Amino acid sequence: MTNFSLSGISSFSSAQLKLHFEESSCRLDLTGLPDVSASPSDASDGVPGQRLSILTGWELNLGQRAALQGKLEHLQALVAAVQPYVRHLVSNHPCPQGDPSSPVSLEPRGKGHRLQLRSSQANTEPLDLQLDDAELADLTQCLDQMLQDQRLGISLPLPAPQPLRRREQPRRKGAATGWAAPAAALGALLITAGLASVIPLPERKRPAAQPPAPTTSQR
Amino acid sequence: MPRRGLERLDLLLLAIEALDLHGSEAMLWSCEQLGLSAAFPDRVALWKSRCRNPLRRASRRGELSSQEQQGLVQLVCSLSQRLYPMLRQLLSSSEPEQLNSQRWELFSSRYRELIQERMNEKRGAIRLLIDSSEGESLRRQVVQTLLFCAGPGGLQRLEASLMDGSR
Numbered sequence: 001m002t003n004f005s006l007s008g009i010s011s012f013s014s015a016q017l018k019l020h021f022e023e024s025s026c027r028l029d030l031t032g033l034p035d036v037s038a039s040p041s042d043a044s045d046g047v048p049g050q051r052l053s054i055l056t057g058w059e060l061n062l063g064q065r066a067a068l069q070g071k072l073e074h075l076q077a078l079v080a081a082v083q084p085y086v087r088h089l090v091s092n093h094p095c096p097q098g099d100p101s102s103p104v105s106l107e108p109r110g111k112g113h114r115l116q117l118r119s120s121q122a123n124t125e126p127l128d129l130q131l132d133d134a135e136l137a138d139l140t141q142c143l144d145q146m147l148q149d150q151r152l153g154i155s156l157p158l159p160a161p162q163p164l165r166r167r168e169q170p171r172r173k174g175a176a177t178g179w180a181a182p183a184a185a186l187g188a189l190l191i192t193a194g195l196a197s198v199i200p201l202p203e204r205k206r207p208a209a210q211p212p213a214p215t216t217s218q219r
Numbered sequence: 220m221p222r223r224g225l226e227r228l229d230l231l232l233l234a235i236e237a238l239d240l241h242g243s244e245a246m247l248w249s250c251e252q253l254g255l256s257a258a259f260p261d262r263v264a265l266w267k268s269r270c271r272n273p274l275r276r277a278s279r280r281g282e283l284s285s286q287e288q289q290g291l292v293q294l295v296c297s298l299s300q301r302l303y304p305m306l307r308q309l310l311s312s313s314e315p316e317q318l319n320s321q322r323w324e325l326f327s328s329r330y331r332e333l334i335q336e337r338m339n340e341k342r343g344a345i346r347l348l349i350d351s352s353e354g355e356s357l358r359r360q361v362v363q364t365l366l367f368c369a370g371p372g373g374l375q376r377l378e379a380s381l382m383d384g385s386r
Contacts, residue, residue, distance in 0.1 A: 024307065083372070090367050090380040092360045112312070134311035137303075137366045144372035161379035169384050 017052040019152065021145045023138035027061040028146060030075075035153060053153035062139070066129060068117060070103075072154065077103040079143055079156050085113075086140045087161045093168065112136075220288050222273060224381035226344070227364075228291050229272035233337070234361045235298045237330040238305055242298070249297050250290070258290040276339050292378055299369035306366040310359075327351075327358055 019030040035053035058075050060068045070078075081097040081104040088095040098105030098116075105116045113136050118126040131139070146152060220228075236242035243262070250259045259265040268287045270279040283291070299306065308314055309322055331349045338345045348354045368377040 086367050087376050087379065090364050090376045091383050092364065132310065132312040133363055133366060134307045134313075137307060137310070137369070140367065140372070141370040144370045148371045161375045163379050163382035163385050166384045 016056075017050070017151075019052055019146070019149065021142040021149075023141050025063040025135050026138040026142050028142040029059045029061075030055060030146065030152070031057045031059075032154075051151055051153040055154050060139075060142075062129065062131075062135065066127060068127070074103050074120075076156055079147070079158060080104075081106045082136075082140060082143055083158055083161075086136070088164075089136075091164050091169070093164060220283065220381055221383070221385050223384065225283065226272050226274050228288075228295065228381055229269050229275070230348070230361060231295050231365060232269060232291070232298075233333050234330060234358075234365060235295070235302065237326055237333055238302055239298075245298060245301065246294060249294055249301075253290075253293050253297055255290040255293065258284075258286045274338050274342050274345055276337055278339070292374065292381065295365070296368050296373045296377055299365045299373065302365070303369045306362055306369065309362055310366055326362070327355070330358060330361075 015033060017032055017034060021028045030052060032052040033054040033056060034051055055072045055075070058070060060066075060078075062068075068074075077098070081102070085095065085097040085106045094108040094113075096105070096107035103118050103120070105118075107114050109130060112130050112132045115129040115131055116126050117129070118124075147156060147158070232246070235246075239245055246265060247259075247262055250256060250265065259268065267279065268283060268291060269275075270277060271281065271283050272278060309319065309326065311319075331354075334340075334345060334349050340346060340349070348357050364377075364380070367373065368380075
């Protein structure tokens, strides 16, 4: 049963390229131009002019809730916030991404996730969106498809996902109680030993001196 | 792979079986489709690999080979993609609340049954997971992990996540 579609369709009209990535609650459209100076080996499938190398604009539709438009730096900020955030979610350790000065920030809020988008225009309030897990997953799938699409020639620098360090790992539930039983046993042993050392030992009774047994010599 | 990663990997596969009634058959079919027949030629080989989980009732000693590790990770991501609509429904706030709670109840009861059947219930982690109240957030985390490891970038994310604490 599949009630979602995965698509990456490109259309060509007067050298302008469009890439669409769509999920149930999310649609990402990229518009741009090919780099005609690129060599055929750099182009997808070896055909020059089929690779979107100059981004002129992009639009993100999050269902009926918001339609966002931006430039390359906004797309880079979106990818830089969403991808590491989701990486931490897979480890069950949600970690806020993006500071208040960055165009995009993402942090946990309640049972969902708070996506904040700040406009570069002055006196514009940031757009505050509450996404649930399903909506965030749709957005992630769209971004994943875009990043792996061979027809996209734009570099979106993103470090490969890394394992969390030991100190970053979420504390396992029950880890504390796992030590409780042996610690209680050790404690009980120490207390018993302490009490046993306080109880006085019964004095050893020395046998009373007995008169030497009479010796008789018989001849 | 750290011990905890191995445990999580097997619990993710168990969650897939709880979500899909034909999950074990789907695993074998996916192994063939993904070209993993060398690592898992039959269901016994797959079961033996999964039994490396120390939380299992009948756990096998030793470590997974890198081929087996890679194969199991690929299998989880592929099956997550297949179950994506179902995972999405479970974690969506726009689904009818009553219907979704029934779905959760069904998943939780099947997951608990499978865990009780195959895992060592003396282990604290297992006791927590099957606990009806405390285990709820843990079961939600398992489904959330499956949801976010679906898709083209899911494989890398899950691989990195299973290696947590190794650096």
